[in-house]
Structures are given as C-alpha cells and as structure tokens.
Amino acid sequence: MRYVGVFIAGWLVSVAQGLGAQQPRHDIAGVVVSEGGGGPVSRAVISLDGGTRSAVTDDRGAFVLRGVRAGPHHLHATAAGHAPAVVVVEVPGDGASGVTIALRPTPLSLPGLEVTARPGGGDVRGVAQATTQLSGSALERRLAGTLAATLEREPGVAVRYAGPAAAAPMLRGLSGDRIVILEDGQRAGDLSGSAADHGVTVDPLSARRIEVVRGPASLLYGSNALGGVVNVVSGEIPLEAPSEANGEATLQVESVTSGVAASAHGEAPLGERWGVSVRLGAREAGDVRVPEGAGVGGRLANSGLSSRHAAVGLGYAGAGVRAGGAVRAYSFRYGLPVRPGAAPMRWDGRRVEVSARGEADLPVSRFPRARLDATVQDYAHDEREAGGGAGNRFELRTATAGLLVDQAEAGVFGRGAWGVSGLWKEYRGEGTSSLTPPAVSHAIGIFGFQELRLGESGVALQVGARLDRYAILSRDDAKFGPGRERVFGALSGSAGVVVPVGERLTAAFTLARAFRAPTVEELFSSSLHAGTGAVEFGNPDLDAERSLGIDAVLRLHGPRVSGQVAAYRNAITGYVHPAVLGDTIVDGHALPVVTYAASDATLTGVEGALEVAATGNLVIGFGGDVVHAERADGGTLPFLPPARLLASLRWDDGARFVGGGVRHATARRRISEGDETPTDGYTLFDLEAGIRLLRGGSLHSLTLRVENAADTVYRDATSRIKDFAPNPGRNFALLYRVRI
Numbered sequence: 001m002r003y004v005g006v007f008i009a010g011w012l013v014s015v016a017q018g019l020g021a022q023q024p025r026h027d028i029a030g031v032v033v034s035e036g037g038g039g040p041v042s043r044a045v046i047s048l049d050g051g052t053r054s055a056v057t058d059d060r061g062a063f064v065l066r067g068v069r070a071g072p073h074h075l076h077a078t079a080a081g082h083a084p085a086v087v088v089v090e091v092p093g094d095g096a097s098g099v100t101i102a103l104r105p106t107p108l109s110l111p112g113l114e115v116t117a118r119p120g121g122g123d124v125r126g127v128a129q130a131t132t133q134l135s136g137s138a139l140e141r142r143l144a145g146t147l148a149a150t151l152e153r154e155p156g157v158a159v160r161y162a163g164p165a166a167a168a169p170m171l172r173g174l175s176g177d178r179i180v181i182l183e184d185g186q187r188a189g190d191l192s193g194s195a196a197d198h199g200v201t202v203d204p205l206s207a208r209r210i211e212v213v214r215g216p217a218s219l220l221y222g223s224n225a226l227g228g229v230v231n232v233v234s235g236e237i238p239l240e241a242p243s244e245a246n247g248e249a250t251l252q253v254e255s256v257t258s259g260v261a262a263s264a265h266g267e268a269p270l271g272e273r274w275g276v277s278v279r280l281g282a283r284e285a286g287d288v289r290v291p292e293g294a295g296v297g298g299r300l301a302n303s304g305l306s307s308r309h310a311a312v313g314l315g316y317a318g319a320g321v322r323a324g325g326a327v328r329a330y331s332f333r334y335g336l337p338v339r340p341g342a343a344p345m346r347w348d349g350r351r352v353e354v355s356a357r358g359e360a361d362l363p364v365s366r367f368p369r370a371r372l373d374a375t376v377q378d379y380a381h382d383e384r385e386a387g388g389g390a391g392n393r394f395e396l397r398t399a400t401a402g403l404l405v406d407q408a409e410a411g412v413f414g415r416g417a418w419g420v421s422g423l424w425k426e427y428r429g430e431g432t433s434s435l436t437p438p439a440v441s442h443a444i445g446i447f448g449f450q451e452l453r454l455g456e457s458g459v460a461l462q463v464g465a466r467l468d469r470y471a472i473l474s475r476d477d478a479k480f481g482p483g484r485e486r487v488f489g490a491l492s493g494s495a496g497v498v499v500p501v502g503e504r505l506t507a508a509f510t511l512a513r514a515f516r517a518p519t520v521e522e523l524f525s526s527s528l529h530a531g532t533g534a535v536e537f538g539n540p541d542l543d544a545e546r547s548l549g550i551d552a553v554l555r556l557h558g559p560r561v562s563g564q565v566a567a568y569r570n571a572i573t574g575y576v577h578p579a580v581l582g583d584t585i586v587d588g589h590a591l592p593v594v595t596y597a598a599s600d601a602t603l604t605g606v607e608g609a610l611e612v613a614a615t616g617n618l619v620i621g622f623g624g625d626v627v628h629a630e631r632a633d634g635g636t637l638p639f640l641p642p643a644r645l646l647a648s649l650r651w652d653d654g655a656r657f658v659g660g661g662v663r664h665a666t667a668r669r670r671i672s673e674g675d676e677t678p679t680d681g682y683t684l685f686d687l688e689a690g691i692r693l694l695r696g697g698s699l700h701s702l703t704l705r706v707e708n709a710a711d712t713v714y715r716d717a718t719s720r721i722k723d724f725a726p727n728p729g730r731n732f733a734l735l736y737r738v739r740i
Helices: 002-020 135-144 147-151 519-525
Strands: 023-032 045-048 054-056 062-069 071-078 085-091 099-103 130-135 157-161 169-172 180-181 210-212 228-232 246-254 257-271 274-285 305-317 321-335 345-364 367-385 391-407 413-431 439-453 460-474 483-502 505-516 526-530 536-538 544-558 561-586 588-613 618-631 644-652 656-665 682-695 700-708 731-739
Touching: 023 045, 023 071, 023 085, 045 062, 054 062, 071 099, 085 099, 130 135, 130 147, 130 561, 135 147, 135 682, 135 700, 147 157, 147 169, 147 210, 147 228, 169 180, 169 210, 169 228, 345 391, 439 519, 460 519, 536 561
Parallel strands: 023 099, 180 228, 536 588
Antiparallel strands: 023 062, 045 054, 045 071, 071 085, 130 210, 157 169, 210 228, 246 257, 246 731, 257 274, 274 305, 305 321, 321 345, 345 367, 367 391, 391 413, 413 439, 439 460, 460 483, 483 505, 505 544, 526 536, 544 561, 561 588, 588 618, 618 644, 644 656, 656 682, 682 700, 700 731
C-alpha cells in the first residue's frame, strides 16, 4: 500500500503539472481590514472556494494566493474577534489587481469555514449536520491539557475520563472506537479507541482549529464514525508558500497537575513557491489534585503525564498543482489512578507519522480539482508495573490513502465530490498477559456526494452514498489458537436538506446510515486486561453495528446573536457492549469476567448553545445537552454523560475580556449492569480573564482561567474511575501566546 500511494502521488503530480501548464494561472492579492476604520487585520485566514487552499495575512493585513485558474472564486475570511465574511472575485480582474475584505468586529464566537463535515468544506451554515468549531480567541479560552478537556464545555461533548492522561472525547453518549479522531483530516493511528486506559496522541497546543461533527459520519470516514468526528486542524503541510516568515509560541501552566506545557510553531517561504513548517512541543504534568473533602488524599497517585511532540512539513505551490509532506512524532509516558491495594501501572509509548498531500487543478471545468492524501504511521506502547517487571507491549501500524475529485457547480447541481479511500492496520500485542492475537485489518471504500439546489430560495439537498469492505484477519498464535478472518460489507449514506428561514436563521434535517466493524478486542480477546482490571473474552461471531441517525438542526447567525440547537435519534442495530458474567480470582484479587454481547440500542437527545451580545461588549451564553439510551434487552449504555445546563457571562471588547460561567450536571442513577456506580448531581463555577495586545508587529495574548473555583467534590458519570476517585479540584490555568 505504501508503494501504491507513492506511485499514485507521483503520477498525479506529474500529470497535473502537464495539464496545469496548458492553462493560464493568476495570483489573487488582497488586504483584510476591520470595519469602521479599525485598520488592517493580521493573522486572518483566507480560504479559496471553501477548500483546503488558504493564506494568512501579514502585519499589513496583506495576503496572496498564487496560481489560481481564471473564473469566479469565493474567498472565505476568518479572524479572531471578527465575524467571518465571504467575497466573490473574478480572476483575472478584481482578484488579480487586488481585493479588499472588510471584517466586522464582534465579541461573539462565530464559526467560519468548516472542512470536516462535507467534501470540499465550505460555510458552516450550509452544513446539514450539527457541528462545533473552536478557533482563534475562543480556542485560547478553552485550551486545556488534553483534547477531551479542551472540548468538554461544548454541547454534545463529554469526556471519557480515566485520569487526566487517558481522557478522550465522547460525542452524544458514544466513545472509544465509535468516535474518529483526525489530525488534518487523517486518522490518528493510535489505540485510544480500543480501551479506556489509552490516551489520544494529539496535543491540543498543536491545533489551529478544532472541528467536531456530531452524529453518524461514515460517508467521508468509513467505519467507526457512528458518534461523530473530531478533527484537529494543525496545517503542518504548507500548500501555500507564506508571504513572509511567521510563527507563534505558547506557554501553558495548570495548578491542578502542577503542569507546564510549551509549543512553538514557525513557517517560512523558501523562494516564491515553496514553504516550510516546523513545530516543537513538550508537556509535563504531575499527579492530579482532588478536593480535600474527597477522602482520598490531596492528589491521585500515579496520574502524571509526560509527552513530547514535533513536526516538520514541506510544501510546493505551483501553477495548477500543490503538494507537500510532513513528518510528525509524539511520545508519551503516563500513569493511571489505581484502586486501593492494586499495583500502579505505567504507559510508555510513541507514534510516528509520515503524511503526504497533493492537490491538482484539472483542465475539465466539470471536475476542477483532485486531491490525494496518504499517511503511514507506526505506534507502540508498553504497559508495565510502575516498579518495573513483566508487562505487555502493543503495536499498531497504520496506512491510509484517499483520492477525492471535486465536482463544480452547474445549474441545479451544486458542489459535489467523488472519492475512494483505503485503510490498512496491523496490530500486535506481546507479553505475559497479551489480550488478543496478532491481527491485520483491510478496508476500502468508494463514495459520492452531490448537492442539489431546489429553486431560488436557497434550499439545498445534500445526498451521498458509500460502499465499504472491511476485513479483519487474526493470525495463528500459540496462545489463542488458529487465526480467523471476518469480512464485513456495508452501504452507508446520508440525505440532508438545508433550508434558509429568513436572513439569519437556517434549518437543516439529516438522515444518515453508518456502520462500525467490531474491533480486534471485541472479537478475539481472551486474557486479563490490566488496564481495565477485568478478564475479557471476545466474541468472534459478532456482526457489524449499523446505525440509522436522524438529526434536526436550527442555526441562528446575526450581528448580535449566534447559536445552534439540535435534536437527534440514533438507532444502532447490534450495538456491542461488555456483559459481566461474574467474578474470578486472579493473584488473590477478585476481578470481573467480561464478554462482548450485541443488542439493539437507541440514543435520543437534545443539545444546543446560544450567545447573545446583550449590550455593548457584554456577551451572555446559554447551553446544555441531554442524552437518553435504551437497549432492546432492557438495559442502558455504560458511562452515559449526565444532563447538563451551561451559562456564562463575558465582557469582551476584542482586546480584553473578563467573565465567568456555571456548569450544572444532574444525577445519573440509571446505570448499566456490572460494576458501574451511580453519581450525584453537581454544580461547578468557572472564572476567566484575558488580554490581547499588538506590540511591535507581534500579537500577545494572555488568558487566565479558574476552573471548579469552589473546589467542589464531584464524580462525573462518564468517569471510568468514579467508584474510587473523584474528578479534579480547583485549577488555575494560565495560557500565554505570542504570534510574530
């Protein structure tokens, strides 16, 4: 698969260069300014036609997009402290001679361009599914020690918590292998989806933007996206040569873990057509502090984290073709809180990734652009007792490749896309208590997406379909016996309609079908799993899960108000869940014996958020979510998040802000069978303040948060360790960032 990907990339670039040379290309040069005489806007992002091509303005607000084909183009502009804007330019003409984009200042956190929910990206108001986006100042106010903690205040998002290091996002009550974690649109090839003791190998400090798509999303991403997708957009591959060298450095400090993290990122042009990107970062965190009244001591022993991450990217922007690659590395070492009397465990591992991306303008007006993405990743981690001794090693090698061809608008037909993607994974566990036999997975899928305009009112129908084949082959193993192959096929698809209701209100409805193949652990486990404290047995006869989701979304975007509310129902046929058979004695300890069973399940819920600029620079925020789950056999799903109500008040003039918020969660009494425990309701208070200054061509921002200001003792229903450990106590978090 690696050689095929390299061959396709080389072929696509060479063909595109030949074809692109037949057509004249032009540069789009312009400037971004703030309305009302506010002057130039630096660090604004200008995206071409809602796709992945983008440029960043310099200190004078200037930008250049090179090598653009003739014709009309849409420029999407976003910047911190301003409302997004879209302008249409004609090339050659006003685009080649210069264009001015005026952005309106606003204290609201408004979403702009969205690239995850549909092929080719575009304005978030044209997306049929429920989405969340964090970027700019809104992202700086939320940045935490993990990706999950950064997103936990967003409606529909919760945290699968097993200590601060092994935290992962939950979407609409689903987690693990039912959520796809992406970095720059490509799967993060780690084991965070396989078990609750495994962490996500993406540091939030590397994010320029985080996008969340809630609800079934198999159309673009194949198996596993029953709950949704989280995409960390870091832009390590520079597909546009920057006009000048630029960079940023970030320092983050948290008191609850005595933690400190730092990250630095820089881009520079190498001539007119080439660009280079470099990022370095590190994080050190000690044992997490819990409130004194929790009865477990001041800190949770063995819960610290140490990590390092680095990336280097190189890109070329030619006449009709853009291509580049990046190398990423992430290493980590962490522990998990342990039950009283149990031996502490340590996790030590790394992930290395090589990724490539190529985009080519094609000479066919109906199909103007093609994009090729490919990654190869090598992941491994060791699980051992903290004092040393015997343990287990887990290895995962992943390769992905995808080809996407854009379809241009023509008459009633809006934008469309057609593509093919492939996935290869090789998994191996070694050690005294290896959980599964070695296994190899192969997947290939083809899909198509088409938008249809229904009349002059702006109503759009979005339809798509995807055909997948997913195979899992376990190897012969002395411990687990002869290998076995399981093959799953699925037809996924979605149909959505976006209906403008006036100038500021948009309604959307979606019907989506998705699937998930069982994991290696669910099929072939047969051992003690030290990370979960259970003896696990797989079920090799499990079928694939199949989901039918219905969403209704209402979006409101205006000069003084922004919000989104969604109601959904997600019916999953053959939902795979752990079933506790009883207890057994291992080394003198009573441990649960777990197997995997399947039962139909239905999740229904409502989620929403609203921000209102009440007067001047005062912003009032409201939000909340609730999810209810039922299994056909009468049970519920494990570790469901509680119903939540969120409220905030913030004074924000773009340069300074100060505010606070309240998070209230209800009790969770109805729980799944096994050793899960019920939880009480709780209310948390948060405070925040910050300042942004432009000095000497550099933009400085300083953000201070006080989380759980009252040091409340609470145990979240989604926590895997709630029966013996509470959630973190009061936290003072400081974030300093400078952009040059």
